[in-house]
Amino acid sequence: MKISIFGTGYVGLVTGTCLADVGHEVMCMDVDADKIARLERGEIPIYEPGLDAMVRQNVSEGRLRFTTDAATAVGFAPLQFIAVGTPPDEDGSADLQYVLAVARSIGQHMQDDKVVVDKSTVPVGTADKVRAAVQQELDARDAALTVDVCSNPEFLKEGAAIEDFTHGARIIVGTDAERVREIMRECYGPYNRHHEKLxxxxxxxxxxxxxxxxxxLATKISFMNEIANLAERLGADIEQVRRGIGSDPRIGYHFIYPGCGYGGSCFPKDVQALARTAGEIGYHAELLEAVEGVNQRQKATLFAKLSQAFDGDLAGKTIALWGLAFKPNTDDMREAPSRALMEALWECGARVQAFDPEAMDECRRIYGKRDDLALVDNREQAIEGADALVICTEWKAFCSVDFAWLKQSLSTPVVVDGRNLFDPQAVKRAGLLYFAVGRGDSLRTP
Ligand code: UDX
Known part of the structure; x- marks a missing residue:
């Protein structure tokens, strides 16, 4: 079948490419002409394992094409996906301007009935607004056409987006129309063959x-970070506690890893937006606010630990930083804990020497050139001349380290590990001061 997708960001590009890959004819539309030109040349604007080859193959086989022209995209298919961004407003609520602009554009150009699919993460009630926006344009030109709007949220994790799309746990479709069920069944049929996921x-x-x-999921993480902070103060080890509780199938092992806080484009934004929605209808969502509050505090712990190690005097120090991305296998630095840390370090006059396997360009784009930031080529260079090491992202390449070399290379033997990568005993045996997350024993030693 023919499918149009508005927005070639993370969600739009993965959705379009995976749908083309099972034989649908897909047209992806974006207002960013430069991005579309690059995509047509097979250049992928984001880092996502496997996506570039999949885009190139589907483009070369003619199932995936791109356009900057809204009328062309609207005319192309009966099914119109909206997958544009919903960035947070200053007050934390989702900004719907791009979603509604696409809806108006569909209303302006459609010449036959359409099913519009909200793929972007949007507040409850947005489908009604999308429907009204399309209808308003139809009314303005006296067009007697039908538009059905349905909600089809995505559950993609960055770094595993293709796997999540192709082997996701479920495909959620919110609709009140039989015709929409049929068309969505056809759209997702190839991904729904083995058992019913719709x-x-x-x-x-x-x-x-x-x-x-x-x-x-964000609640699970903040909960674990809270318990980790308690463990740290009570002399318990959160890693043992994690295994202890994860073995209960009612709790499970997923998303209970303590760390330096969750980041990315979804959790921070969605928790805030849901709390905001609650507020708008007069409900105080206490738990959601606490989840967000605990996460903010957690992001600040890396700096607090460094500061403790240096008795509050970080001015003039050089801090090696391993990991800039908000998690491994992505170059995304949105809401990354590394940013809170770097900004706090710069504030008190420290220098950062950072390495990340993928996010260096992104870091350059965000912070530009500055004297107190050196972006180096590998993890060893980051250590050269540094006073201490902080680990913000659990890239595989950081998991095995020669601690004796580290001890020799750092001018002060301080390692702050925001991801609990190492065995505290092994680190300490090498003579390093190890500050991890929620590992009471490691905190007591210095
Ligand atoms: C998330 C959801 O998992 C996905 O279903 C949704 O569609 C979009 O948001 P993503 O943001 O790509 O995906 O990353 P995810 O792997 O979920 O991690 C989010 C953050 O939580 C990262 O900063 C990660 O480091 C952190 N995290 C995750 C923890 O701190 N502990 C954990 O146990 C798991």
Missing amino acids: MFMDIRSAELTKYAANAM
Whole structure:
């Protein structure tokens, strides 16, 4: 079948490419002409394992094409996906301007009936607004056409987006129309062959499902970070506690890894947006606010630990930083804990010497050239002349380290590990001062 996708960001490009890959004819539209030109040449604007080859193959086989022209994209297909960004407003609520601009554009150009699919993460009630925006344009030109709007949230993790799309746990479709069920069944048929993954529900429940899933996962992380902070002060080891509770199938091992806080484009934004939605309807979402508050505090712990190690005097110090991305296998630095740390270090006059396997260009783009930031070529260079090491991202390449070499290379033997990569005993045996997350024993030694 023919499918149009508005927005070639993370969600739009993965969705379009995976749908083309199973034989659909897909047209991806974006207003960014430069991005579209690059995509047509097979250059992928984001780092996502496997995506570049998949885009190139589907482009060369003619199933995936790109355009900057809205009328062309609207005319192309009966199914119109909206996958544009919903950045947070200053007050934390999702900014719907791009979603509604696409809706108006569909209303302006459509010449036959359409099914519009909200793929972007949008607050509960947005489908009604999208429908109204399309209808307003139809009314303005007296067009007697039908538009159905459905909600089809995505559950892609960066770094595993293709796997999540092709082997996801579920495909949620919120709709009140039989015709939409049929067309969505056809669209996702190739990914629904082995067992029934499609879950049809009403539109508002589908919209809320997306937020509830992300808020639940973020809650698990903040909960573990809270317990880690307690463990640290009580002399317990959170890694043993984690294994202890994860073995209970009601709790499970997923998303209970303590660390330096969650980042990325979804959890921080979605937790805040859901709390904001609650506020708008007069409900005080205490738990959601606490989840966000604990995460903010957690991001600040790396700096607090460094500061403790240097008795509050970080001015003039050089801090080696391993890992800039908010998690491994991505170059994304949105809401990354590394940013909170670097900004706090610069504030007190310290210098950062950083390495990340993928996010160096992104870091350059965000912070530009500055005297107190050196972006170096490998993890060894980051250590050269540094006073201490901080680990912000658990890239595989950081997991095995010669601690004796580290001890020799750092002018002060301080290692702050925001991801609990090492055995505290082994680090300490090498004579290093090790500050990890929630490992009471490692905190007591210095
Ligand atoms: C998330 C959801 O997992 C995905 O379903 C949704 O569609 C988008 O948001 P993503 O942001 O790509 O995906 O990353 P994810 O792997 O979920 O990690 C999010 C953050 O939580 C990262 O900063 C990660 O380091 C942190 N995290 C994750 C922990 O601190 N502990 C954990 O146990 C798991």
